[in-house]
Amino acid sequence: MKKLIEFKNIVKGFDDTIVLKGINLTIHENEFVTLLGPSGCGKTTLLRILGGFIEQNNGEVYFDGIEISKLPPYKREINTVFQRYALFPHMNVYDNIAFGLRIKKTSEEIIKQKVEKMLRLVGLVGFEKRAVTLLSGGQQQRVAIARALVNEPMVLLLDEPLGALDLKLRKEMQIELKKIQKEVGITFIYVTHDQEEALTMSDKIVVMNEGEIQQIGTPTDIYNEPENRFVADFIGESNILEGIMHDDYVVSFDGITFDCVDYGFHDNEDVDIVIRPEDIDIVSVEQGKIHGQVISSLFKGVHFEVFVKSAHREWMIHTTDPVVINDQVGLSFYPEDIHVMSKLGAY
Amino acid sequence: MKLYRSFVQPYLFWMGVFIVVPMLLILFYAFTTSGNNIISFRFTLDNFIRFGEPIFLRVLLRSLSIALTTTIISILIGYPVAYLISQSNERMQTLLILLITIPMWINMLVRTYAWIGILSENGLINSFLAWLGLPTLNLMYTDFAVILGMVYNFLPFMILSIYTVLAKLDKALIQASYDLGANKFQTFTKIILPLSVPGIISGITLVFLPAVSTFVIPKFLGGGNYVLIGNLIETQFITVGQWNFGSAISMIMASVIMLSMFITKRFDQDIEEIQSRKEVG
Ligand SMILES: Nc1ncnc2c1ncn2[C@@H]1O[C@H](COP(=O)(O)OP(=O)(O)OP(=O)(O)O)[C@@H](O)[C@H]1O
Ligand SMILES: [Mg+2]
Numbered sequence: 192m193k194k195l196i197e198f199k200n201i202v203k204g205f206d207d208t209i210v211l212k213g214i215n216l217t218i219h220e221n222e223f224v225t226l227l228g229p230s231g232c233g234k235t236t237l238l239r240i241l242g243g244f245i246e247q248n249n250g251e252v253y254f255d256g257i258e259i260s261k262l263p264p265y266k267r268e269i270n271t272v273f274q275r276y277a278l279f280p281h282m283n284v285y286d287n288i289a290f291g292l293r294i295k296k297t298s299e300e301i302i303k304q305k306v307e308k309m310l311r312l313v314g315l316v317g318f319e320k321r322a323v324t325l326l327s328g329g330q331q332q333r334v335a336i337a338r339a340l341v342n343e344p345m346v347l348l349l350d351e352p353l354g355a356l357d358l359k360l361r362k363e364m365q366i367e368l369k370k371i372q373k374e375v376g377i378t379f380i381y382v383t384h385d386q387e388e389a390l391t392m393s394d395k396i397v398v399m400n401e402g403e404i405q406q407i408g409t410p411t412d413i414y415n416e417p418e419n420r421f422v423a424d425f426i427g428e429s430n431i432l433e434g435i436m437h438d439d440y441v442v443s444f445d446g447i448t449f450d451c452v453d454y455g456f457h458d459n460e461d462v463d464i465v466i467r468p469e470d471i472d473i474v475s476v477e478q479g480k481i482h483g484q485v486i487s488s489l490f491k492g493v494h495f496e497v498f499v500k501s502a503h504r505e506w507m508i509h510t511t512d513p514v515v516i517n518d519q520v521g522l523s524f525y526p527e528d529i530h531v532m533s534k535l536g537a538y
Numbered sequence: 539m540k541l542y543r544s545f546v547q548p549y550l551f552w553m554g555v556f557i558v559v560p561m562l563l564i565l566f567y568a569f570t571t572s573g574n575n576i577i578s579f580r581f582t583l584d585n586f587i588r589f590g591e592p593i594f595l596r597v598l599l600r601s602l603s604i605a606l607t608t609t610i611i612s613i614l615i616g617y618p619v620a621y622l623i624s625q626s627n628e629r630m631q632t633l634l635i636l637l638i639t640i641p642m643w644i645n646m647l648v649r650t651y652a653w654i655g656i657l658s659e660n661g662l663i664n665s666f667l668a669w670l671g672l673p674t675l676n677l678m679y680t681d682f683a684v685i686l687g688m689v690y691n692f693l694p695f696m697i698l699s700i701y702t703v704l705a706k707l708d709k710a711l712i713q714a715s716y717d718l719g720a721n722k723f724q725t726f727t728k729i730i731l732p733l734s735v736p737g738i739i740s741g742i743t744l745v746f747l748p749a750v751s752t753f754v755i756p757k758f759l760g761g762g763n764y765v766l767i768g769n770l771i772e773t774q775f776i777t778v779g780q781w782n783f784g785s786a787i788s789m790i791m792a793s794v795i796m797l798s799m800f801i802t803k804r805f806d807q808d809i810e811e812i813q814s815r816k817e818v819g
Pocket of ligand 2: 234
């Protein structure tokens with residue numbers, strides 16, 4: 192895939208707080224990239240720099256090989272679906288979608304064809320003359336997407352487009368958005384602070400925290416191989432503990448030494464370790480290296496969420512087998528389920 | 539609830555005394571002949587018929603045209619000013635709005651009087667012209683002076699009501715317009731201007747109504763022979779003592795004002811309707 196966008200060492204501050212602390216990121220053609228991070232970490236700011244609404248204090252943005260920092264928004268082949276849609280309240284659905292084309296002086300006949308195609312794509316045929324202020328959240332959302340896509344941009348920026356929708360509608364729209372992206376075959380840059388949303392939709396996830404990129408990778412990479420404690424914690428519930436890396440492939444925590452698959456750390460380096468709840472098996476006391484007492488078990492629909500109290504900590508375990516509260520049990524996991532992360536944290 | 543409602547009662551009482559009763563009296567006077575007392579009176583439409591005389595109709599027409607001119611000038615000056623204020627940073631906005639509001643704290647009479655000092659024969663402007671060796675101008679007691687006085691007095695209402703709408707305008711809409719390829723000018727004509735129409739409409743109401751009914755400004759800046767409808771009413775009550783005719787003119791004025799409010803309101807709704815129903819293609 193061809194490189195389309197490159198952020199090089201982007202720094203941005205407002206007043207005296209630095210919001211982006213040197214972002215380096217490459218985005219390819221046709222990629223579905225998600226910026227994931229807690230509220231206030233700088234996701235919208237990064238998008239706004241790409242859209243051309245604000246300028247970085249430092250660093251460069253390349254689009255198709257050309258530095259675009261000085262280009263005004265209306266000259267960029269990028270369209271945005273705004274965090275709160277920003278539909279024009281004085282125009283109906285049709286006129287909202289037609290806005291960009293009319294600016295480009297497209298003939299009304301072609302506009303009509305294109306708008307109708309978009310309405311079919313987002314499932315709003317027959318809504319042409321509706322006032323946008325009278326549409327439901329999900330419908331407004333679709334109009335905003337159609338209004339941006341009708342201009343056939345090379346990149347679509349979506350800033351938490353599903354944030355205002357209820358859970359069910361959100362799931363539906365997630366699938367639909369992914370489908371739309373495949374159909375139109377352009378790059379989507381998607382912002383969310385919902386890790387599940389990021390995992391289901393993206394080709395590539397960029398995890399951010401406090402203006403810094405923590406990790407870039409595919410959803411499976413990010414989930415299975417978090418690079419630091421923050422990522423591990425942010426992506427799904429986890430057991431995160433501290434340990435010591437004695438040697439390549441040998442780690443110890445809670446006073447016990449384990450085999451693992453990680454290497455390349457200093458001898459006796461202090462490390463963070465993550466073990467996903469679904470990777471832990473509950474076994475008999477004799478079979479487990481770690482043992483403890485079951486203190487709670489909660490049925491979660493597909494699995495049980497079990498907490499086991501060992502000598503050093505409480506473990507969270509996801510299992511499909513029911514357990515008995517107050518039983519003594521052993522815990523077991525494979526070497527590849529122990530993910531060792533550097534404490535330095537930085538990406 | 540009951541308790542609160544009882545607090546409202548004195549308010550309702552005084553409102554009745556000071557607003558409703560005088561209005562009823564005006565209504566009563568307008569439809570009766572002079573020299574009545576409460577016990578014996580005669581109804582008549584003569585007061586209204588008298589207003590049909592060309593001399594009075596001309597006054598009405600003149601009042602409307604002066605008020606209209608004032609309103610149009612206020613929009614032409616007020617819109618750009620309001621727009622520029624809304625574009626400046628927050629601290630500057632507060633300051634500028636304060637600067638516009640402060641003169642309104644001073645009595646209109648005083649401010650209008652000040653203009654006499656500026657415009658009169660030996661006033662500021664003419665002294666300056668004389669000092670430059672230029673011929674002096676006859677500024678006082680003209681339409682120009684009256685309109686100037688009105689624009690000066692009522693412009694802040696126009697600015698404030700347009701500014702209020704512009705300041706509330708969602709910045710994301712403007713960004714969305716840029717995002718979709720519109721430049722600054724297109725964004726202004728297609729997004730900002732249409733969305734600020736409600737501000738212009740309420741500005742029109744706030745400027746046109748006082749402009750059509752004021753009697754202080756034409757009296758001071760237009761001189762004794764300069765008669766607008768407000769002056770006419772004032773003279774009928776205070777100088778001539780024809781309360782009945784004065785009341786009838788007041789009634790007519792009130793109707794004109796209500797009609798113009800109705801029209802602007804309709805206009806506002808029509809725009810909204812056109813916008814939400816615009817034909818496809
Ligand atoms: N125009 C601005 N002036 C001052 N500070 C700003 C401005 N825009 C953003 N910030 C600050 O920059 C930080 C990052 O904001 P940003 O909107 O990028 O966060 P975000 O990651 O999009 O968060 P959210 O998930 O809540 O939308 C925040 O602390 C915010 O207060
Ligand atoms: Mg944001």
